[in-house]
Amino acid sequence: MSEVDRVDVFGGVDTHRDVHVAAAVDTAGRVLGSAPFAADKAGYEQLGNWLGSHGQIVRVGVEGTGSYGAGLTRHLLSVGVEVAEVKRPNRQLRRRWGKTDATDAQAAARAALNGQASGTPKSGDGPVEGIRMLSVARRSAIKARTQAINQLHALVVTAADQVKDHLVGLSPKARVKMCAAFRPGTADTTTRYAKQALRLLARRYQNLTSEIKELDTEIRRLCAHANPALLATPGIGPDIAAALLITAGDNPERMATEASFAALCGVSPVQASSGRIVRHRLNRGGNRQANQALWRIATIRTARDQRTIAYVKRRQAEGKTRREIIRCLKRYIAREIYHLLTNPPPTPSGAHLRCLRHNTQTTLAQAATALHSHATRISRLERGLDHNHHLATQYQTWLTTLKPDLQI
16 A cells, blocks of 8 residues: 555535535645536546545535535545535634635635534435425425415506406405406406406416425425324424425434434524523524424424423413423424434335225224224325324224234
8 A cells, every 4th residue: 555545635625606626635734735626527526536646535524515515415425435514614714814715625624624524414315305305496486476466466456446346355265266267358458458467467376376286295295205203293294394304304313412403403502601690592593494393393282282281381380481481392392303303113104004904804984983083084194195103003003903914
């Protein structure tokens, strides 16, 4: 083995849309070199080979692993290189020493060396990445639909009386339906243009509604595939599950403890002690979508979950405000969600339950009676439209008791 092969190398990459700038340092922090590479597949391979030419690659710190550095991160992970997520350089140091892409890459390499960059990036190679992309499309569709309906209502206010009189007093749904059926005609009048504009906005609203329904169906299916136990937890629907799964990524094992997940969601208390004052303050960092998801779960459970309702009453008797109680609940829920993300319990699939029921020659009505449920609920569970871990497990146990020799 040559001397070069025995040198441990730490890499750093400052990522951009078209060009990535890489730097290599040794274990003493000395810069071994820096070079630009194209931000494409060929450039990723050249960058990896260039780092390897300086010695044995130990770790590579990459800026923007979830944006411009996503492709490079996937490539490095696929060839067995450890990647660490690097935060942007300190602004105070930038103002003092200036900024170039090469110095940013060197700072990233030193962060990978000294352990400052220790976060494991999301792999982005599973169903959660699909959920993330579909959620982006859903958010934009909802925003555009809201804008369309608001514009339609505004046009109704200023429309001519012969148009306005037919629309005033209607519900939003009925108003959209009527506007979508307008026939503007060919006369060069303001009435024609009002009808034409209202029809276009109404049909845009209807098209976006169909698009959102399609996205909701696909997101629900992917969430059920990625983590059925999470989707079956009380208070969690497809949109909440999607937000939590996106926060954790396709590799939730990168979160070492439940405290790290709580910090990632912004529900962990932050030390604010000084001198003889020992206190904590509210964490306003973290992923705000995940924080909102935990808030929604807490709000739903305070209204429907008996265990949570009892907890709220007990804390109120202690003098806690509702705001403080919700904060405590969010922290407890984050602990529960962490275990569901990293070690989900096995949840029987709907197709498996239907197969078991057919093998036992049991009807939906018989199953619903035995489980003290409704046949429609059992049917939706089998078809994957509803998810309930407790009911699915109970259903499977009951089916297997009818015929113990079935293979589960």
